[in-house]
Amino acid sequence: MNSSMDTLQSYIQSFGYDLLSNVLLITGTSFLLWVIWRVFYGRLEALTKRTNLAWDDLLIKAIKSPISILIWLWPATVSLGLVLSSHTDTDTSWLSQVDLLLVISTFIWIFLRLIQNVEEYVLAQKKRDETTVQAVAKVARLFFISIGILTVMQALGLSLSGLLTFGGVGGLIVGLAAKDLLSNFFGGMMIYFDRPFKVGDWIRSPDRAIEGTVERIGWRMTIIRTFDKRPLYVPNSVFSNIVVENPSRMLNRRIYETVGLRYDDGDKVSLIVEDVRVMLENHKDIDAKQTLMVNFDNFGPSSLNFFIYTFTKTVNWARYHEVKQDVLLQVMDIIKKHEADIAYPTQTLKLDPNSIYQPGSVKDIIVD
Incomplete structure (x- = not known):
């Protein structure tokens, strides 16, 4: 040259x-x-x-x-x-x-x-x-x-041979000095190979205040956009020490609600529960292949409670709430059809006529 x-x-x-x-x-x-x-x-x-x-x-x-x-x-x-x-x-x-x-x-x-x-x-x-x-x-x-x-x-x-020889000793020194950087690098490799989540997934951790949509997975850190649109920069090494939940990979979303009826409607509970079950089994957005339960549950302080336990076909968060709203409105219509009503907190006070206060019947005692 x-x-x-x-x-x-x-x-x-x-x-x-x-x-x-x-x-x-x-x-x-x-x-x-x-x-x-x-x-x-x-x-x-x-x-x-x-x-x-x-x-x-x-x-x-x-x-x-x-x-x-x-x-x-x-x-x-x-x-x-x-x-x-x-x-x-x-x-x-x-x-x-x-x-x-x-x-x-x-x-x-x-x-x-x-x-x-x-x-x-x-x-x-x-x-x-x-x-x-x-x-x-x-x-x-x-x-x-x-x-x-x-x-x-x-x-x-x-000389590359000399460089490789130096790398054996120098690599140890660099590894000790940059252990955090290396842990983040290998943490990123773990994410790529284990694939607990990918770009676009909604993730959250019960161990840390981490929840949002994954925007980017880098070699050193992962960028998560929270639901209030704030960017969250998480070092990759964190994911090797915490539990990560990935709701984006759910197969179904669960509807689990408790409905209370008035005690005056006790003779109608079994009919209402049965009609609600039939309604869910025939609902086009409810996955009847999954667990579906509608049962009378307990005697509440002011209501007879039955619970609804079922799963929707959709996993989309917005669509799930639309399906849940439709289910609850149909439950309300079933209750009205049986001329029953949803209970609200009430209290019944019983007074003993013999204990009613009469003027002059009680002497006030004043203690000095």
């Missing part, structure tokens, strides 16, 4: 032009190459649009900007080498390493753009789990960034 740079600079200087002319020549050549690349890219883009595959479109979009930047920056290093060699005695061999770093960075940039394009395309299809797609994309980014860093270090002349 170094010899090729020197050869290119010597070839440009052989034209006999002054420094400014050489720089303008390189700039004009860069512009010409850029125009050729834009025309060639336009042809490629037109060809890919004719195909039924989406992957070629994603690849073409990924290489557009990195190649354009490389066309301008790589000749710029040649111009910089000419300027430095003409005005100073500085060794310009390091520019060859800059060019190598540009090439490596361009390839890494292309891969990262391709991963981003593929991730956005797959998520737009609404056919894949968002959490899984994001996890695969993050692992792919981490892989290519790691490869790029190792390649750059190798290009700079650093």
